[in-house]
Amino acid sequence: MLVIALDTSTPAVTAGLVALDDGPPRALAERVTVNPRAHGELLMPQLLDVMTEAGRELAEADAIVVGAGPGPFTGLRVGMVTAAALGQACGRPVHPVCSLDAIAAQATAEGPLLVATDARRKEVYWAAYDAARTRIDGPHVQRPAEVPTDGFAAAAGEMAEALGIAAVEPRYPTPVGLVTAARAALQGEPAPLVPLYLRRPDAAEPGKRKSVLTRGAK
Amino acid sequence: MTADRVVLGIESSCDETGVGLVRLAADGTVELLADAVASSVDEHARFGGVVPEIASRAHLAAMAPTMRRALDESGLELSDVDAIAVTAGPGLAGALMVGVAAAKAYAAALDVPLFGVNHLGGHVAVDTLEHGPLPERCLALLVSGGHTQLLLVEGIGEQITEIGSTIDDAAGEAYDKVARILDLPYPGGPPIDKQAKLGDPKAIAFPRGLTGPRDAKYDFSFSGLKTAVARWVETEQREGREIPVADVCASFQEAVADVLTAKAVRAARDLDVDTLVISGGVAANSRLSELAAQRCAEAGITLRVPRPRLCTDNGAMIAALGAHVLAAGAKPSPLDMPANPGLPVGTIVVQ
Numbered sequence A: 001m002l003v004i005a006l007d008t009s010t011p012a013v014t015a016g017l018v019a020l021d022d023g024p025p026r027a028l029a030e031r032v033t034v035n036p037r038a039h040g041e042l043l044m045p046q047l048l049d050v051m052t053e054a055g056r057e058l059a060e061a062d063a064i065v066v067g068a069g070p071g072p073f074t075g076l077r078v079g080m081v082t083a084a085a086l087g088q089a090c091g092r093p094v095h096p097v098c099s100l101d102a103i104a105a106q107a108t109a110e111g112p113l114l115v116a117t118d119a120r121r122k123e124v125y126w127a128a129y130d131a132a133r134t135r136i137d138g139p140h141v142q143r144p145a146e147v148p149t150d151g152f153a154a155a156a157g158e159m160a161e162a163l164g165i166a167a168v169e170p171r172y173p174t175p176v177g178l179v180t181a182a183r184a185a186l187q188g189e190p191a192p193l194v195p196l197y198l199r200r201p202d203a204a205e206p207g208k209r210k211s212v213l214t215r216g217a218k
Numbered sequence B: 001m002t003a004d005r006v007v008l009g010i011e012s013s014c015d016e017t018g019v020g021l022v023r024l025a026a027d028g029t030v031e032l033l034a035d036a037v038a039s040s041v042d043e044h045a046r047f048g049g050v051v052p053e054i055a056s057r058a059h060l061a062a063m064a065p066t067m068r069r070a071l072d073e074s075g076l077e078l079s080d081v082d083a084i085a086v087t088a089g090p091g092l093a094g095a096l097m098v099g100v101a102a103a104k105a106y107a108a109a110l111d112v113p114l115f116g117v118n119h120l121g122g123h124v125a126v127d128t129l130e131h132g133p134l135p136e137r138c139l140a141l142l143v144s145g146g147h148t149q150l151l152l153v154e155g156i157g158e159q160i161t162e163i164g165s166t167i168d169d170a171a172g173e174a175y176d177k178v179a180r181i182l183d184l185p186y187p188g189g190p191p192i193d194k195q196a197k198l199g200d201p202k203a204i205a206f207p208r209g210l211t212g213p214r215d216a217k218y219d220f221s222f223s224g225l226k227t228a229v230a231r232w233v234e235t236e237q238r239e240g241r242e243i244p245v246a247d248v249c250a251s252f253q254e255a256v257a258d259v260l261t262a263k264a265v266r267a268a269r270d271l272d273v274d275t276l277v278i279s280g281g282v283a284a285n286s287r288l289s290e291l292a293a294q295r296c297a298e299a300g301i302t303l304r305v306p307r308p309r310l311c312t313d314n315g316a317m318i319a320a321l322g323a324h325v326l327a328a329g330a331k332p333s334p335l336d337m338p339a340n341p342g343l344p345v346g347t348i349v350v351q
């Protein structure tokens, strides 16, 4: 089957077309551009480039896999809504996958693994995986120093260095990583397309009104 | 001779996710086919104003279901769509981004042209769905929680020039703030309008902003009015008097409607246009429409106010503007088009 893979949960804008048959997933074409400020501008042109390079139409894809984060919200939503709209327009299922799982699926290390990406505000999004790359903890959002690293020799993801253990590739989700992580899910009904925000929106209920009279008297 | 074309419009600049469908006929007339809106207004109520992140989350959740509703309402399928228009700005950055990204994906999947259009132009264009084609030149007064503007429209798909705007709060924002002062619910427009009908508009002489001889003729200011209301209410409270809520609402509303209509009619006269369109969420305000009707009649100006449902943010207004720019032969927007929170009103289509 042919799978479109998209992810905008990190500074990388990831788009690819992946062939999934009996063997490991193969990227037919992919574009990964690191630009944290231009997800909305780059994603669709990159995907069309991918389709042109692969010599395929969007409608030829059998399914869409999209990274559901966690990731900085505005960028994350670009990939999610793009996938939702493509799926609706082409009549294809859209499968969300934890973006950290996609990084773990491609990690160049043996044994248990941590994955950490940039959550800004001096925090990281992180998750822990066993040797078979099954997620055993997370995703969470915390300061790097609070991430429990005991029993883990390596970490992947753009914030791997911040955890103080050996950093391995990849730094960002790849199309093959996304499809690998979604492989089991692709056989069933898609899960709801809900982003992994992990944080509440910043919003404060208004307090007591300030007096305009005292302010005016100053 | 071109056949009818179906234009899809997507709106996500603030707290409404809108998807609309219109039909553009060969003679240039535009007909409404569907208008589906999902609002996150209730989620913002306890914060007393729109929270951008809450709005953006709601847009993502609502986009595909709202699209489905619009299609069902029209009896069409996405494959019937000939062009897509989307609000490219102005508006909340994160909110706009959701609609723009979705529109690009729909346009690419359907292989139809995409037009990133101006939200403010949409508020004007929507009137053609109800009252037919606009004259070659007309004036538009846009009033809502997000905008207060006077626009000179010379061809809805071609040229829009801002001749005046608020220098501080939008009119709808002033309503929300005054509602808070009076412990009325958010959004403030409907409860204040309701109270105002029971009160005396001459009870309190609230200031009319920017109406002095040296002030900008067509600009507005509502921040001073809001502060004046707060001061008046607080002084009364300190004196231990009960607040006459209906009179405060009526007098506040009178001040807003007076300034808006006086400046709009004056601009229409100065610019020699004979048609005024009032649109935006506040256009539904009973006193504003009443006073506008009276003053336009006195000045010999034709007043056009779309029905309330079309005045508030929706996808139909974006589809309508998309149809007009398509009819005017505009070049489609590129797929790397950014969402532009500060899109100038003169930019009708992003190129």
Ligand SMILES: [Zn+2]
Binding pocket: B119, B123, B144, B146, B280, B312, B313
């Ligand atoms: Zn609006």
